[in-house]
Amino acid sequence: MQNLRQSFRRAAIGRSGTPSPFKAYLFMAKQQSNQSRLHVPEPPFRPGDTPDYSHIAVPTDHTPPRPDPLCDDYETAEHALKLIRVMRFNGETAGDWVPGLEPEVKRKMLRDMMLTRAMDDRMFAMQRQGKMSFYMKSRGEEAVSVGHAEALRDTDMVFPTYRQQAILISRGASMLEMMNQCLSNSGDPLQGKNIPVLYSFRKHGFFSISGNLGTQLIQAVGWAMAEAYKNEDGIASTFTGEGATAEGDFHYALNFASTYRAPCIINVVNNQWAISSFQGIAMGEGESFAARGTGYGLATLRVDGNDALAVYAATKWAAERARQGGGATVIEHFTYRAEGHSTSDDPSKYRPKDEAEVWPFGDPVERLKTHLVHIGEWDDERHAAYEKEAKLFVRETYKKAEALGTVETGPQVDDFTMFEQVYADPPELLLEQREMFRKELG
Ligand SMILES: Cc1ncc(C[n+]2csc(CCOP(=O)(O)OP(=O)(O)O)c2C)c(N)n1
Numbered sequence: 001m002q003n004l005r006q007s008f009r010r011a012a013i014g015r016s017g018t019p020s021p022f023k024a025y026l027f028m029a030k031q032q033s034n035q036s037r038l039h040v041p042e043p044p045f046r047p048g049d050t051p052d053y054s055h056i057a058v059p060t061d062h063t064p065p066r067p068d069p070l071c072d073d074y075e076t077a078e079h080a081l082k083l084i085r086v087m088r089f090n091g092e093t094a095g096d097w098v099p100g101l102e103p104e105v106k107r108k109m110l111r112d113m114m115l116t117r118a119m120d121d122r123m124f125a126m127q128r129q130g131k132m133s134f135y136m137k138s139r140g141e142e143a144v145s146v147g148h149a150e151a152l153r154d155t156d157m158v159f160p161t162y163r164q165q166a167i168l169i170s171r172g173a174s175m176l177e178m179m180n181q182c183l184s185n186s187g188d189p190l191q192g193k194n195i196p197v198l199y200s201f202r203k204h205g206f207f208s209i210s211g212n213l214g215t216q217l218i219q220a221v222g223w224a225m226a227e228a229y230k231n232e233d234g235i236a237s238t239f240t241g242e243g244a245t246a247e248g249d250f251h252y253a254l255n256f257a258s259t260y261r262a263p264c265i266i267n268v269v270n271n272q273w274a275i276s277s278f279q280g281i282a283m284g285e286g287e288s289f290a291a292r293g294t295g296y297g298l299a300t301l302r303v304d305g306n307d308a309l310a311v312y313a314a315t316k317w318a319a320e321r322a323r324q325g326g327g328a329t330v331i332e333h334f335t336y337r338a339e340g341h342s343t344s345d346d347p348s349k350y351r352p353k354d355e356a357e358v359w360p361f362g363d364p365v366e367r368l369k370t371h372l373v374h375i376g377e378w379d380d381e382r383h384a385a386y387e388k389e390a391k392l393f394v395r396e397t398y399k400k401a402e403a404l405g406t407v408e409t410g411p412q413v414d415d416f417t418m419f420e421q422v423y424a425d426p427p428e429l430l431l432e433q434r435e436m437f438r439k440e441l442g
Pocket of ligand 1: 275
């Protein structure tokens with residue numbers, strides 16, 4: 001099976017370094033001429049296999065060129081099949097997309113990624129100690145959120161998934177409030193109405209995260225359409241994992257975004273895995289996820305998601321296009337989910353343990369650090385010092401949150417708060433239920 005998978009992989013390399021379904025079909029047809037021709041995508045590696053990503057081409061020529069942000073959508077069709085990169089692995093930058101950023105902005109991006117990672121590590125450990133019911137880390141994908149947030153205005157509205165906590169960090173949200181939400185304690189701004197990590201921060205333009213995958217995509221397009229209708233210049237930016245692009249909502253969103261030229265950015269974070277199903281199950285054996293936008297007449301970019309500067313540059317381009325009336329852009333962020341899907345997941349059951357280490361695009365924190373060191377704006381001592389500072393800040397903030405209660409110890413919010421904060425005008429039925437509840441409790 002291992003050999004069959006590896007030869008399948010070699011036979012099925014598409015133009016963009018991702019497998020091509022047509023070649024895959026021919027390969028399977030040849031191998032299994034006497035069997036069913038139904039093709040069920042299989043990941044290249046399973047537990048026990050030695051992962052080898054040499055089939056993924058790492059572009060070194062630092063193309064494609066940066067077109068005018070108001071170009072025709074078809075001029076970006078090729079961009080959906082390539083990979084925008086800015087930083088080389090040795091820290092140099094190259095190509096048309098190098099953003100002219102001040103070193104302090106780059107240092108902020110690095111610090112935001114490190115702080116997010118420190119918070120994720122602490123919260124994961126606290127979940128394991130029973131202090132909260134659930135947690136989701138974003139390790140390996142921090143550059144997607146941080147690079148993106150830095151390129152937007154703070155007033156632009158984000159419709160995220162559960163893996164963009166670094167956007168809140170970048171926008172200066174209170175870590176204490178974030179932790180209170182995860183602990184569902186007496187300081188939880190959502191009063192226990194959402195599961196941990198499904199934040200909602202109106203003051204930071206961060207729309208309530210829904211546990212139902214895909215809903216945020218159409219909401220974002222609707223918000224953007226309303227913004228354009230009112231002649232405001234805000235844009236919406238929404239995120240989905242590559243797995244959830246298989247949902248109808250993704251396609252409705254692209255359809256409406258294209259028809260009404262909605263000022264928005266539709267980000268697909270291709271981290272290779274949904275929970276235990278790999279990206280091929282969401283049609284990832286096609287040329288690219290970004291290319292879905294081509295069929296809908298949208299601009300499309302595909303970017304190295306572990307390169308914070310490339311994410312920044314691609315977002316700036318798409319934001320400029322949206323703000324100037326050019327409509328929506330689909331951006332695929334090509335990255336890797338370095339840890340489990342959530343605290344409820346055990347990835348060693350379905351993929352090799354060391355896959356993250358051999359991921360050919362490296363680690364996003366290390367990549368930006370290498371660049372800053374290369375240009376003389378950072379060094380190992382400062383890195384170690386900030387790592388320590390971030391851990392200390394997270395630990396101190398967690399202590400403050402814990403003092404307001406945990407799932408394990410309480411106190412939790414008053415039960416009656418479940419009837420509040422959802423409706424501006426609560427429907428009659430809800431008011432009746434509240435009365436019944438009050439009587440029952442005496
Ligand atoms: C409509 C819906 N279907 C299924 C689920 C269960 N579920 C939660 S997360 C997840 C995987 C999503 O993978 P992907 O979209 O690739 O995002 P990632 O977690 O990798 O960031 C699934 C299947 C859900 N929450 N909602």
